[in-house]
Amino acid sequence: MKESFLTDISNKDSTIVFDVIIIGGGLAGLCNAIHLSKYDKKVLLIEKNEYPKHKVCGEYISNEVLPYLKFLEVNPFDFGAVKIDEFQLSTTKNKVISAILPLGGFGISRYQLDAVLAEKAKENGVTILQDQVINIDFKKDLFLVETKENKIFTTKITIGAFGKRSLLDVKMERDFIKKTSPYLGVKIHVKGSFPNNLVALHNFKGGYCGVSKVEKNVINLCYITNY
Ligand SMILES: Cc1cc2nc3c(=O)[nH]c(=O)nc-3n(C[C@H](O)[C@H](O)[C@H](O)COP(=O)(O)OP(=O)(O)OC[C@H]3O[C@@H](n4cnc5c(N)ncnc54)[C@H](O)[C@@H]3O)c2cc1C
Incomplete structure (x- = not known):
């Protein structure tokens, strides 16, 4: 400093x-x-x-951190974390690709x-x-x-x-x-129908929105946009 x-x-x-x-x-x-x-x-x-x-x-947190959380003696699955192993990406032109995440992660x-x-x-x-x-x-x-x-x-x-x-x-x-940053981040927790094991990133002009589940059957919508 x-x-x-x-x-x-x-x-x-x-x-x-x-x-x-x-x-x-x-x-x-x-x-x-x-x-x-x-x-x-x-x-x-x-x-x-x-x-x-x-x-x-x-x-959404990568499974990469699980060994470290184990060392800290914190198990996110004891607190409702949701396992995620599928990924979806949509482009601004509405093209969608999907993939299995080899390492995967969890939502909490x-x-x-x-x-x-x-x-x-x-x-x-x-x-x-x-x-x-x-x-x-x-x-x-x-x-x-x-x-x-x-x-x-x-x-x-x-x-x-x-x-x-x-x-x-x-x-x-x-x-x-x-x-000054041109970006604005917004997060909202909503209820609705969405697969437990999926993390989706939807691109739109000026930003993108992530969608995935966290504990208690809640869906997290989090987007970054350019204002
Ligand atoms: C829109 C967005 C989406 C993201 N999505 C993901 C994701 O899906 N997965 C992922 O792994 N990461 C994601 N990240 C990144 C993740 O949020 C950060 O990497 C993480 O929060 C950094 O942790 P940190 O402890 O360094 O900082 P923070 O989590 O920001 O914690 C800093 C803490 O310091 C406190 N603080 C600040 N100033 C003071 C002060 N003067 N005195 C006392 N306390 C103070 C604050 O209150 C805060 O609690 C995202 C980030 C953004 C912006």
Whole structure:
């Protein structure tokens, strides 16, 4: 992180209690937290939103991650994940192709998955704080992490898992944040008739829409469009 973009908060009161502070409790932050807790590290995870929470996402996950989830001792199928092994793609000219997915994947909502991972992290002793990190300082090999609720935490290792386009990216004046994105992502959960084992991607002018099932017989429609 570029020190010059950060406010000096080293004169504020803080104590070192945690081995690692993780900023952001999405998939990356939560998996990191569980992983580190398995090595007896004292972890503080700071997430600005309350669990469970919805997230714009296609909610199709490749089976590639199953061995890692097993290592974390989280089985998505215990929480209603749906097995998916067929793929369909339609073009803007309404041509449709289908294929069997050799590796396959599964569908589970982020509402469910993030909450399950957060529960596992807590069970493993991770401290989860619902607060927003507003500033990070780095002085003498130590990170000082300041939150909206006026708390300051100090640690040698801080993991930034705050996704894309966070307030912290603005604060650090990251190049990509200065560029406005022409894309808009939309997600909606609906009920209806759709095969359990299919993930479909339908292209339209300016974007595409993913359709697949998640837990509780719910269909996820998630599209990205150019506005
Ligand atoms: C439209 C769309 C569809 C997608 N579909 C799929 C898909 O089908 N399958 C797939 O595998 N991936 C998909 N992805 C990608 C997937 O959503 C991301 O890879 C994943 O969410 C990244 O996880 P993350 O933990 O890095 O970030 P996030 O999930 O964004 O988590 C970041 C967390 O940090 C928190 N946070 C941010 N700033 C702060 C702060 N200052 N203080 C405290 N907390 C903070 C946020 O509240 C959030 O919970 C899709 C993405 C988009 C945009």
